[in-house]
Amino acid sequence: MSDVESHLQQLSRGVEAIYSLEELRKKLQSGKALRIKLGMDPTAPDIHLGHSVVLRKLRQFQDLGHTAVLIIGDYTARIGDPTGRDTTRPVLDEAAILRNARTYLEQAGRVLDTSPGKIEVRHNSEWLSKLSFADVLRLTGMVTVQQMLHRENFKLRMEQQREIVLSEFMYPIMQAYDSVVIKSDVELGGTDQTFNNLMGRELMSKHDMAKQVVMVMPILVGLDGHEKMSKSKGNYVAVTEPPAEMFGKIMSIPDALMSNYFQLLTALPPERITSILDSSQTHPRDAKDILGRVIVEEFHGREGAELASAEFRRRFSQGGGGLPTDLETKVVPALAQGAMGMLDLICAVGFATSKSDARRLVEQGGVTLDDQKITDPKATVSVAGEGILRVGKRRVCKIKAS
RNA sequence: GGGCGCGUACCGAAGUGGCCAAACGGGGCAGACUGUAAAUCUGCUGGCUUAACGCCUCCGUAGGUUCGAAUCCUACCGCGCCCA
Numbered sequence: 001m002s003d004v005e006s007h008l009q010q011l012s013r014g015v016e017a018i019y020s021l022e023e024l025r026k027k028l029q030s031g032k033a034l035r036i037k038l039g040m041d042p043t044a045p046d047i048h049l050g051h052s053v054v055l056r057k058l059r060q061f062q063d064l065g066h067t068a069v070l071i072i073g074d075y076t077a078r079i080g081d082p083t084g085r086d087t088t089r090p091v092l093d094e095a096a097i098l099r100n101a102r103t104y105l106e107q108a109g110r111v112l113d114t115s116p117g118k119i120e121v122r123h124n125s126e127w128l129s130k131l132s133f134a135d136v137l138r139l140t141g142m143v144t145v146q147q148m149l150h151r152e153n154f155k156l157r158m159e160q161q162r163e164i165v166l167s168e169f170m171y172p173i174m175q176a177y178d179s180v181v182i183k184s185d186v187e188l189g190g191t192d193q194t195f196n197n198l199m200g201r202e203l204m205s206k207h208d209m210a211k212q213v214v215m216v217m218p219i220l221v222g223l224d225g226h227e228k229m230s231k232s233k234g235n236y237v238a239v240t241e242p243p244a245e246m247f248g249k250i251m252s253i254p255d256a257l258m259s260n261y262f263q264l265l266t267a268l269p270p271e272r273i274t275s276i277l278d279s280s281q282t283h284p285r286d287a288k289d290i291l292g293r294v295i296v297e298e299f300h301g302r303e304g305a306e307l308a309s310a311e312f313r314r315r316f317s318q319g320g321g322g323l324p325t326d327l328e329t330k331v332v333p334a335l336a337q338g339a340m341g342m343l344d345l346i347c348a349v350g351f352a353t354s355k356s357d358a359r360r361l362v363e364q365g366g367v368t369l370d371d372q373k374i375t376d377p378k379a380t381v382s383v384a385g386e387g388i389l390r391v392g393k394r395r396v397c398k399i400k401a402s
Numbered sequence: 403g404g405g406c407g408c409g410u411a412c413c414g415a416a417g418u419g420g421c422c423a424a425a426c427g428g429g430g431c432a433g434a435c436u437g438u439a440a441a442u443c444u445g446c447u448g449g450c451u452u453a454a455c456g457c458c459u460c461c462g463u464a465g466g467u468u469c470g471a472a473u474c475c476u477a478c479c480g481c482g483c484c485c486a
Contacts (some may be wrong), residue, residue: 285437
């Protein structure tokens with residue numbers, strides 16, 4: 001297989017759609033370093049595995065010698081979005097945008113290759129702020145209302161007779177114009193960006209330029225196995241999380257989700273994935289362990305992944321009970337004054353939000369002190385030196401009087 | 403400008419004068435079990451406490467009617483839809 005064909009195969013992996021494969025092939029055949037565009041919205045700086053799907057694809061391109069062009073949508077963010085609902089975009093000030101962009105880059109850098117020459121970071125205010133009204137009219141003259149109304153989101157709202165603010169039509173045009181300016185060869189995005197990215201092709205061809213290829217990646221399902229991974233749903237794994245936390249969260253996904261995660265979040269060869277997912281060859285628990293380690297390894301290295309896996313086994317498998325390696329010590333000064341109520345102690349270390357809450361935990365048998373189960377809510381404790389307090393499976397700490 | 407609706411705990415959603423700390427579902431937490439923080443099953447899910455069928459706070463906000471209000475009235479705030 002030629003290089004081009006093998007690259008094409010790698011790059012197509014896990015992709016939802018390519019517009020079009022043939023054009024991508026031609027671009028790869030040219031032998032040039034391609035410019036791969038990815039737009040980012042400077043409002044949500046908490047990057048999670050869902051974002052990493054697209055970022056990993058971008059990284060793949062980088063590794064094959066192409067250039068990542070990251071567009072920070074600062075102009076758009078500054079103007080905000082009048083529509084309130086479907087596409088809430090809060091208005092941000094300059095400082096916030098800069099801050100968000102910086103944390104975004106810091107986090108995206110855990111996936112991307114940020115060495116010089118591999119990545120180009122641009123703010124779209126650079127060119128958008130210079131457009132005159134006449135320029136804007138010229139751009140809007142290149143797109144028809146009918147094209148706009150084809151977009152799913154708009155179509156739906158037309159049918160439901162819900163408002164569409166005129167300026168909303170401008171967002172796809174602005175993004176598309178970004179592509180014209182930076183002369184992208186390929187634009188990446190999630191499937192939700194399909195329309196906007198295709199608009200880039202449209203606008204580029206109106207400018208007599210080579211059209212960008214659009215590749216859209218599937219939206220990653222969150223830890224709950226149903227809804228898309230997002231911060232607001234709380235069903236996410238942030239790229240900045242410590243190894244043990246990452247690993248544990250991955251172990252908590254429904255078994256049925258494993259295949260999807262292997263496909264979108266790892267680079268394991270397809271045959272390998274098939275054999276891992278075949279329960280007659282690999283125990284499902286081990287399959288998930290592999291998944292967890294491969295993902296954690298990407299962010300914390302081989303050693304971090306192994307440690308996280310080992311710790312998980314120690315703490316939770318076969319009854320568990322092991323202590324975490326980074327066992328936290330909490331000082332409870334009140335203990336120095338003699339016996340203190342169990343419930344107060346639980347609240348004092350922050351394992352319960354109220355005494356009623358603490359009482360429930362005790363009554364349900366979820367609390368142990370030095371491996372002694374406490375079942376009486378009225379119990380008092382006096383810890384001479386220090387003790388190990390557990391609440392449920394996951395909350396453990398060492399307590400000291402001073 | 404006119405008309406009509408809606409606002410209940412983390413979320414969704416019942417409840418239209420006392421039996422309401424408020425059904426039910428989701429989520430969360432705990433327990434059992436296990437192959438894991440999976441699945442399944444069970445319990446809990448406003449707060450305080452001398453732990454009691456005690457007290458306090460609570461159904462957008464502020465008043466009012468009533469022996470008694472999430473439920474009725476008034477004003478206000480917020481949200482939505484329709485007409486102009």
